Amino acid sequence: MPEVLTTVTMTVNGQRVARSIEPRVLLVHFLREELGLTGTHVGCDTSQCGACTVLLDGEAVKACTVLAVQAHGATVTTIEGLEGTRLHPVQEGFWAKHGLQCGFCTPGAMMTAAYLLSQNPHPSEAEIREGLDGVVCRCTGYETIVRAVQHAAALMSEVSETSGAEDVD
Amino acid sequence: MPQVMGQALKRHEDIRLIRGRGQYTDDMTLPGMVYAEMVRSPYAHANILSVDTQAAQAMPGVLAVFTGQDTKDELGLIPTAWIPPNSDLKMTPHPALAFDTVRYVGDAVAVVIAETPYQAQDAADQVQVQYQPLQAVVHPREAVEDGRPQVHAEIDRNIAFHWTVGPDLDAVFQQAEVVVRHEFRQQRLIPNAMEPRAALAQYNNATDELTVWVTTQNPHIHRFLLSGILGIPEHKLRVVAIDVGGGFGSKIACYPDEVVASWAARKLRRAVKWTETRQENFMITSHGRDHVQEVELAGTRDGQIQAIRVKAYSNLGAYLSTAAPGVPTILFGLIINGAYDIPHASADVYGVVTNTTPVDAYRGAGRPEATYLIERMVDLYASQIQMDPVAVREKNLVKAEAFPYTNPFGLQYDSGNYQGTLKIALDMLDYPKLREEQAALRKDGKYIGIGWSTYVEMCGLGPSEVAGAVGFQGGLWESATVRVHPTGKVSVFTGASPHGQGEETTFAQIVGQELGIPVEDIEIVHGDTARISMGWGTYGSRTTAVGGGAIHLATQKVIEKAKKIAAHKLEVSESDVVFEDGMFSVAGVPNRQVSFQAVTLDAYLAWSLPEGVEPALEGTAFYDPKNFTYPFGAHVAVVSVDPDTGDIHLMRYIAVDDVGNIINPMIVEGQIHGGLVQGIGQALYEGAEYDTEGQLLTGSLLDYAVPKARFFPRFETAHTVTPSPHNPLGVKGVGETGAIASTPAIVNAVMDALHPFGIQDLPMPLTPEKVWQAIQQNQGGR
Numbered sequence: 001m002p003e004v005l006t007t008v009t010m011t012v013n014g015q016r017v018a019r020s021i022e023p024r025v026l027l028v029h030f031l032r033e034e035l036g037l038t039g040t041h042v043g044c045d046t047s048q049c050g051a052c053t054v055l056l057d058g059e060a061v062k063a064c065t066v067l068a069v070q071a072h073g074a075t076v077t078t079i080e081g082l083e084g085t086r087l088h089p090v091q092e093g094f095w096a097k098h099g100l101q102c103g104f105c106t107p108g109a110m111m112t113a114a115y116l117l118s119q120n121p122h123p124s125e126a127e128i129r130e131g132l133d134g135v136v137c138r139c140t141g142y143e144t145i146v147r148a149v150q151h152a153a154a155l156m157s158e159v160s161e162t163s164g165a166e167d168v169d
Numbered sequence: 170m171p172q173v174m175g176q177a178l179k180r181h182e183d184i185r186l187i188r189g190r191g192q193y194t195d196d197m198t199l200p201g202m203v204y205a206e207m208v209r210s211p212y213a214h215a216n217i218l219s220v221d222t223q224a225a226q227a228m229p230g231v232l233a234v235f236t237g238q239d240t241k242d243e244l245g246l247i248p249t250a251w252i253p254p255n256s257d258l259k260m261t262p263h264p265a266l267a268f269d270t271v272r273y274v275g276d277a278v279a280v281v282i283a284e285t286p287y288q289a290q291d292a293a294d295q296v297q298v299q300y301q302p303l304q305a306v307v308h309p310r311e312a313v314e315d316g317r318p319q320v321h322a323e324i325d326r327n328i329a330f331h332w333t334v335g336p337d338l339d340a341v342f343q344q345a346e347v348v349v350r351h352e353f354r355q356q357r358l359i360p361n362a363m364e365p366r367a368a369l370a371q372y373n374n375a376t377d378e379l380t381v382w383v384t385t386q387n388p389h390i391h392r393f394l395l396s397g398i399l400g401i402p403e404h405k406l407r408v409v410a411i412d413v414g415g416g417f418g419s420k421i422a423c424y425p426d427e428v429v430a431s432w433a434a435r436k437l438r439r440a441v442k443w444t445e446t447r448q449e450n451f452m453i454t455s456h457g458r459d460h461v462q463e464v465e466l467a468g469t470r471d472g473q474i475q476a477i478r479v480k481a482y483s484n485l486g487a488y489l490s491t492a493a494p495g496v497p498t499i500l501f502g503l504i505i506n507g508a509y510d511i512p513h514a515s516a517d518v519y520g521v522v523t524n525t526t527p528v529d530a531y532r533g534a535g536r537p538e539a540t541y542l543i544e545r546m547v548d549l550y551a552s553q554i555q556m557d558p559v560a561v562r563e564k565n566l567v568k569a570e571a572f573p574y575t576n577p578f579g580l581q582y583d584s585g586n587y588q589g590t591l592k593i594a595l596d597m598l599d600y601p602k603l604r605e606e607q608a609a610l611r612k613d614g615k616y617i618g619i620g621w622s623t624y625v626e627m628c629g630l631g632p633s634e635v636a637g638a639v640g641f642q643g644g645l646w647e648s649a650t651v652r653v654h655p656t657g658k659v660s661v662f663t664g665a666s667p668h669g670q671g672e673e674t675t676f677a678q679i680v681g682q683e684l685g686i687p688v689e690d691i692e693i694v695h696g697d698t699a700r701i702s703m704g705w706g707t708y709g710s711r712t713t714a715v716g717g718g719a720i721h722l723a724t725q726k727v728i729e730k731a732k733k734i735a736a737h738k739l740e741v742s743e744s745d746v747v748f749e750d751g752m753f754s755v756a757g758v759p760n761r762q763v764s765f766q767a768v769t770l771d772a773y774l775a776w777s778l779p780e781g782v783e784p785a786l787e788g789t790a791f792y793d794p795k796n797f798t799y800p801f802g803a804h805v806a807v808v809s810v811d812p813d814t815g816d817i818h819l820m821r822y823i824a825v826d827d828v829g830n831i832i833n834p835m836i837v838e839g840q841i842h843g844g845l846v847q848g849i850g851q852a853l854y855e856g857a858e859y860d861t862e863g864q865l866l867t868g869s870l871l872d873y874a875v876p877k878a879r880f881f882p883r884f885e886t887a888h889t890v891t892p893s894p895h896n897p898l899g900v901k902g903v904g905e906t907g908a909i910a911s912t913p914a915i916v917n918a919v920m921d922a923l924h925p926f927g928i929q930d931l932p933m934p935l936t937p938e939k940v941w942q943a944i945q946q947n948q949g950g951r
Binding site (some may be wrong): 022024025029032033036037038039040041042043044045046048049051078079080082083087091094095096098100101102103104105106107110125126128129130132133135136137138139140141142143144145146 | 179180182183184186187188189190191192193195196198286287360361362363364365412413414415417446447448668669670671835836838839842843844845846847869870871875877878879881883884907
């Protein structure tokens with residue numbers, strides 16, 4: 001197969017990147033192989049496990065099911081970009097509540113959780129379990145992940161209450 | 170100094186893992202690295218007629234294509250490492266690349282090495298293999314029948330071994346008041362650790378050393394086996410596993426792909442990486458369970474169990490994997506009496522080869538198969554004699570005063586209070602009230618069921634002497650070096666190889682507590698044969714029980730030496746020195762003291778050491794346990810079954826476990842939860858299916874149901890603490906208990922719910938379709 005290269009440009013974790021790649025390259029391989037962002041993992045090949053979940057223009061997607069060229073011009077956030085100067089509340093939640101064991105599904109689980117909370121800041125337990133349906137974790141039994149997301153939600157609402165108070169003119 | 174043993178400290182390893190900074194094998198990149206892609210058999214059984222690699226060789230980026238013909242004279246065969254005595258075991262040596270016959274779908278016949286993974290995949294598609302398909306055999310009991318296809322020419326009737334234990338019990342069964350006979354199918358399971366397996370090998374031309382980064386639970390066992398297969402001496406071979414994304418038994422074995430990547434790296438003098446896809450993981454990474462069990466229980470009409478015996482056909486797949494023969498024998502047969510004081514027991518096991526993926530340890534490894542058997546039989550027996558299943562359990566459980574209890578096969582259960590955990594579970598459930606509710610609901614056409622499992626298991630593998638006696642081709646001790654650096658920071662080197670179990674934290678808690686220093690000052694080093702002299706790895710719930718024991722002993726050696734130096738510094742005799750909270754002080758004169766850190770520095774400066782004391786401060790210990798440890802507990806599930814759809818809803822799950830002393834309760838709870846979900850997965854969702862040609866029908870996460878978050882309620886956990894009397898920390902294993910206990914609890918609950926329909930048993934997994942069909946067939950019996 002002749003190699004036809006195409007140039008993709010996107011913003012990944014706040015940095016603008018451009019690479020010449022084969023059009024068939026998956027976003028997850030682009031992140032891992034081209035950019036060295038190995039925090040995003042490949043756990044399956046049928047879009048079931050969610051280990052590769054990243055945010056694409058703010059929406060959770062499975063990076064194994066997106067071509068890198070489809071992300072052209074888009075903004076991508078991976079686990080490496082989830083934290084700012086401090087850990088993201090979801091990271092704090094997973095750490096505090098033992099939401100991980102082997103850690104392999106964890107980046108995808110945390111990106112999924114971050115998206116869930118961005119859409120629904122106060123999810124019920126049932127909504128959290130439903131929201132994690134695209135995540136397969138073989139270690140934890142999920143309950144500690146649920147607690148982690150609840151913990152993150154509580155931290156985020158504290159933060160937003162505080163910042164809300166500060167924002168009042 | 171606050172107490173750190175017993176505290177739910179947040180995990181040290183999480184600091185990297187939650188930030189995307191873990192280093193799993195596939196995350197690594199080396200200069201000049203190239204990629205391996207395997208060409209695999211689409212047939213379960215076939216002769217290889219020819220392999221044409223010409224087109225593949227010409228593809229862009231391809232460095233080399235190797236076939237079984239290229240490797241067969243250069244590579245040793247992959248052996249099994251467990252040979253149960255008196256079982257007439259026939260070896261099934263596995264060539265890394267098949268050269269004459271393929272014996273399961275996925276058996277590798279060639280490897281392509283190319284500059285990029287995509288190029289390697291493209292070229293692998295161009296390798297032309299001509300096969301002559303042969304008849305396949307997949308079912309373990311059918312495989313031993315006359316006239317079936319033979320998987321290996323030298324293994325008559327596909328019986329790789331026949332292992333028996335216990336006396337002839339015919340007389341006991343003939344005289345028994347009640348005999349219950351039943352056949353169980355322990356279905357085949359696919360472990361599905363979330364990280365696919367991978368290997369990255371690099372040959373160093375200058376030192377003639379090969380380094381292999383590999384997804385393993387036991388780097389030193391891998392080094393041992395790879396050394397023999399590759400013909401590279403152990404001192405020139407380094408095996409490293411930094412972060413490993415779950416194993417559950419499936420990363421114990423030494424696999425063909427790892428061998429081929431290592432061999433190719435040396436051949437090509439290039440770093441070679443191989444990473445499996447999930448599809449390959451389903452095909453080639455070891456599976457678990459897969460028994461047919463014909464079981465008989467003898468008892469009295471008033472509920473006293475007198476004997477249990479089993480004839481089992483254990484499907485081992487096409488080749489005997491690394492630990493495979495030990496799983497359906499030693500780890501299964503010896504504990505079929507479970508937690509019950511049953512005077513007579515025997516087991517008769519056929520280890521059978523078939524044209525399927527090799528089967529090896531999967532979480533629990535033998536003990537879930539034994540526990541399911543006895544826990545289901547107790548319920549069937551209770552039903553037959555019309556006794557409450559809890560009453561039968563209470564009558565037969567080993568009594569608290571009977572420990573150490575010797576079971577019919579000579580295993581010595583170390584400690585326990587089985588009635589204690591059962592009592593707590595009964596109280597948490599409010600059992601009598603729930604039985605009343607159940608009866609009331611049945612009148613309304615609503616069906617709930619209550620299922621019990623009062624289990625015990627053997628783990629913390631295990632004395633080396635026993636390993637030798639039962640044919641395990643290795644030791645089962647563990648090593649630890651506690652190295653105190655001049656500044657008082659500590660590196661701990663362990664031969665255990667945790668991969669999710671949290672021992673970077675648990676082990677630091679042991680050392681921190683004993684040395685009286687902050688856990689932040691302690692680093693646990695594991696998973697590298699160049700940094701750790703020897704060890705046996707992580708499996709069989711042995712890491713904290715055995716590896717932790719070694720760390721405790723090594724730490725005590727450090728304290729012993731430091732105490733000598735402290736005494737010298739304090740100018741008192743050693744017997745007058747007290748060590749507490751990181752301070753050495755003179756007994757009775759608490760203000761005459763010197764810190765651990767000051768003593769450490771003295772040890773390294775060595776300006777003034779007591780007579781006969783060498784410089785530096787570190788301790789090394791090799792701990793060989795005296796016995797297995799025997800965690801136990803009482804689990805109970807409450808389910809509702811919708812008779813119109815067959816749908817099963819898990820309403821409550823109570824797990825009361827006793828795993829001995831607990832070092833980190835948060836981690837222990839996590840281990841129990843994870844085990845529960847895998848065990849419940851077996852009961853309700855998971856099952857590998859082959860067609861008669863040996864094609865895996867459940868070959869992806871689309872077809873094989875790994876449980877999801879929404880399948881479960883909150884688990885209700887509690888524990889009692891009965892320390893192991895022989896373990897230096899009083900701990901037992903915990904990693905497998907959930908998977909061992911939960912499967913029969915769930916099935917017992919569903920069968921209890923289905924009791925009004927006259928349904929006694931259904932094969933796992935209990936899918937809604939199976940349940941619905943059974944209800945339809947049994948409606949008349951309602």
